[in-house]
Amino acid sequence: MSFLSRVSAHRHAQPLTDEQLQRLAPSIFAEAKHESRSDRYTYIPTIEVVRGLRSEGFFPVMARQGNSRIPGKAEYTKHLIRFRHMDHGPMYENLGDLYPEVALLNSHDGTSAYKIIAAMMRLACENGMVVQDARLAEISVPHKGTVTDKVIEGSYTVLDESRKALEIAGEWSGKTLTERQQKGFAEAVHIAKYGDDAERMPFTPESYLRTRRAADQGADLWRVANRVQESAIRGGMTGFRWDEDGRNRKRVTARPVKSIDGDIKLNKAVWHLAQMLSDHAA
Structure with a gap:
């Protein structure tokens, strides 16, 4: 969007x-x-x-x-x-x-x-x-x-x-995700946000899964989806990548989603991916 x-x-x-x-x-x-x-x-x-x-x-x-x-x-x-x-x-x-x-x-x-x-x-x-x-x-x-x-x-x-x-x-909230499922979910949302530029962005699944508050700590699908959604929408994650000449490392910070269309599109993607994952969660 x-x-x-x-x-x-x-x-x-x-x-x-x-x-x-x-x-x-x-x-x-x-x-x-x-x-x-x-x-x-x-x-x-x-x-x-x-x-x-x-x-x-x-x-x-x-x-x-x-x-x-x-x-x-x-x-x-x-x-x-x-x-x-x-x-x-x-x-x-x-x-x-x-x-x-x-x-x-x-x-x-x-x-x-x-x-x-x-x-x-x-x-x-x-x-x-x-x-x-x-x-x-x-x-x-x-x-x-x-x-x-x-x-x-x-x-x-x-x-x-x-x-x-x-x-x-x-x-x-009653379905637990394995570590592999959590990382796969975060990677899929990363691709949904950045599209063809996803590989260029140095943000790891762990950065999307970072817990921002105690209430979000846990491996259940609901809390994982909330952590990933908030990270994707609000941004703030950091990473490093090399410049085009390959000589200098550049610090990169994930930007928040500011457009209305982008917000709705990414939210729907998070929900859809979580719904698909719920069929395979314990």
Whole structure:
């Protein structure tokens, strides 16, 4: 998921207000569609959808948007808002207080329809994960017709899918990975992040598997997946590689994933790889 951009994000224990959303992701409040859109494009500002979701008990807890290199598109660019529902509290305290969430993705420049994606939030590390596999829904709502009603309906469906994802996380906590499986998982996520450049990056599986907090210590699939996901998304690992002339060693630090598309894509890859590995874990 990828355009390179700076993004702004913030997570609150309390619901975000319109004023906070405006600061974090101004394109939520775009007053019109981008000029490139045709008359068939139904323009409904994202904030109207947010208010419709609020009326149904969904409250925003995080917002971010990407920049655009195309002049004039910044105020219409892609944005992501994560919601919790007032009737769905934390589950699995032993795993770090997991909350089911709904992630809403949209833009007004034609780069995205309204997409509603299953997500979860782990309070132990404020580590949000977008999740998807064959059993979990992702709903796309085109910019046509009664957008708000369709997004609200889809959000209830996806919220149920998010709760299923939490149950899967509970199952993973009971499955132990061998050292070889852990390293293989980390290597696969490394390739998912860097693609063709993966071999050039000097980051070892051990660097992805490093424990950042005591609550993440363990060899079960859930904790391993969290450590690897956090390392891949936040970066910070270091290593050394030789320059092009082969004369000097250069220190390299893994960069965090900053784009919305990149974040979603890598999170989905982590979830999919973990789901595949769960079939072979003890």
